[in-house]
Amino acid sequence: MTIEYAGMSFVIAIALMITALIIVIIWQGSKIAQTKMKVAAEIYKEEAYRQLAEDVFSSIVTLSLRACPPAYLQVCHLSL
Numbered sequence: 001m002t003i004e005y006a007g008m009s010f011v012i013a014i015a016l017m018i019t020a021l022i023i024v025i026i027w028q029g030s031k032i033a034q035t036k037m038k039v040a041a042e043i044y045k046e047e048a049y050r051q052l053a054e055d056v057f058s059s060i061v062t063l064s065l066r067a068c069p070p071a072y073l074q075v076c077h078l079s080l
Helices: 002-067 070-079
Strands: none
């Protein structure tokens, strides 16, 4: 009888270890996916800010060139 219990205990211990290993693998996989999503969101946000800055700068340049008379165009352009 004790041999049967020892064998069952061994099988149960192995099953628990495999279960724990599967849980850790799934948990780590979800954390990796979460980190990838955070990084992708940060990159998208930085790209949006960069695009906004480029648009604002282009608007400022366009407005300042329109405001300058042709004779002073080079002076205004150099001051940017």
